[in-house]
Amino acid sequence: AQSVTQPDIHITVSEGASLELRCNYSYGATPYLFWYVQSPGQGLQLLLKYFSGDTLVQGIKGFEAEFKRSQSSFNLRKPSVHWSDAAEYFCAVGVMEYGNKLVFGAGTILRVKS
Amino acid sequence: GAGVSQSPSNKVTEKGKDVELRCDPISGHTALYWYRQSLGQGLEFLIYFQGNSAPDKSGLPSDRFSAERTGGSVSTLTIQRTQQEDSAVYLCASSSPSGGAVFNEQFFGPGTRLTVL
Numbered sequence: 001a002q003s004v005t006q007p008d009i010h011i012t013v014s015e016g017a018s019l020e021l022r023c024n025y026s027y028g029a030t031p032y033l034f035w036y037v038q039s040p041g042q043g044l045q046l047l048l049k050y051f052s053g054d055t056l057v058q059g060i061k062g063f064e065a066e067f068k069r070s071q072s073s074f075n076l077r078k079p080s081v082h083w084s085d086a087a088e089y090f091c092a093v094g095v096m097e098y099g100n101k102l103v104f105g106a107g108t109i110l111r112v113k114s
Numbered sequence: 115g116a117g118v119s120q121s122p123s124n125k126v127t128e129k130g131k132d133v134e135l136r137c138d139p140i141s142g143h144t145a146l147y148w149y150r151q152s153l154g155q156g157l158e159f160l161i162y163f164q165g166n167s168a169p170d171k172s173g174l175p176s177d178r179f180s181a182e183r184t185g186g187s188v189s190t191l192t193i194q195r196t197q198q199e200d201s202a203v204y205l206c207a208s209s210s211p212s213g214g215a216v217f218n219e220q221f222f223g224p225g226t227r228l229t230v231l
Contacts, residue, residue, distance in 0.1 A: 032217035043118070043205060043222040051217065090157065094217035100145065100164075100209070101173070102220060104157035 002027045002095050006105035013081050014113045021076040021108050023091030032094030033074040034102065035065055039087045047089075050074060061085070086112045116140070118223035120206050126229045127196055135191045135226045139208030146189050147209075147220060148181060152202035160204075163189065196230045203227050 003026045013019050025031055032051055036044040048059025055067040065076045074091060088109050092102040119138045127133050139146050148160040159173040163183045174180070178196075183189040193200055207220040 036222075041224075043224045044207075045222075046219055049219065092157075096217055100217055100220075101147065101159040101162055101170070102149075102157075103159070106156045 002093055002103045004091050004093050004103055004105035006089075006091055006108050008108045009106070010109045010111065012111040012113060015083050016080050019076075019078045019081045019085070019110070021089050021091075021110070023074045023076065023105060024072050025074065025091070025093045026072065027093050027095070029097075031067075031074075032096070033065075033067060034092045034094065035059065035063070035074075035076050036090045036092060036104075037061075037087045038090065038107075044090065047076070081110075081112055083112045083114060086110055118206055118208050118221055120204075120223040120226050122226060123224065124227045124229075126231065128231050129198060130195055132192065132194045133196055133228060135193075135204050135228070137189045137191070137206030137208075137223060139187065139189070139206070140210075140221055143208035143210050143221075144186065145209040145218065145220075146183060147207040148189070148191050149205045149207065150175075150202045151205060151225070155202075157205070160191070193228075196228075198230045201228055201230045 005024045034049045035047040038044050047063045048057050050057050050067045058064050063078050088107045090107045091105040121136045144165045146163045151157045161181045162170040178194045181191045203225040205225045206223045209218040209220045
């Protein structure tokens with residue numbers, strides 16, 4: 001079955017420091033991969049997506065993610081974190097065989113220290 | 115343009131009561147999804163509508179949950195005889211028509227926070 005693992009429940013980084021949020025997926029076919037961000041009381045906003053092609057994808061707000069098939073990973077990175085990046089981040093895999101549903105990881109809560 | 119809207123934003127109900135949650139998708143989007151976000155369960159798929167096709171109800175947790183979509187636009191998620199474990203944020207998303215073997219981006223609404231006392 002399809003699954004997504006985000007091993008870090010909470011991460012705290014200092015403002016200006018680099019960030020990497022881990023994501024591993026389990027899916028038998030070519031994955032459609034997504035990172036979403038959710039600020040308190042808000043819905044989910046798409047940061048970036050990977051469908052095919054270049055394994056390094058750029059997203060909004062200065063985020064990028066790298067797809068590594070050999071490691072079944074799709075880690076999210078940002079070179080310099082801003083206080084406004086504090087939020088919860090969700091990795092997801094898109095499953096077309098079952099009506100284009102998204103299967104989400106448990107999420108990683110990012111705290112930013114000033 | 116307007117995004118996905120949901121109402122109410124918050125709903126408090128008593129155990130055993132029925133509730134209805136509403137979703138207005140982005141105009142022109144033929145696909146509509148309901149997800150549930152709860153502590154301990156994370157984000158779970160509930161149901162998917164695509165055009166006039168039969169909905170995919172595979173994620174509904176029990177027969178107390180149902181959803182309909184009228185006129186291919188607005189959707190209502192109904193929970194009958196609510197239980198405390200139904201307390202969660204219910205998120206709606208919509209996406210544009212699929213033009214082929216491509217997974218279309220889903221745009222999410224702000225959610226409805228349901229509290230069952």
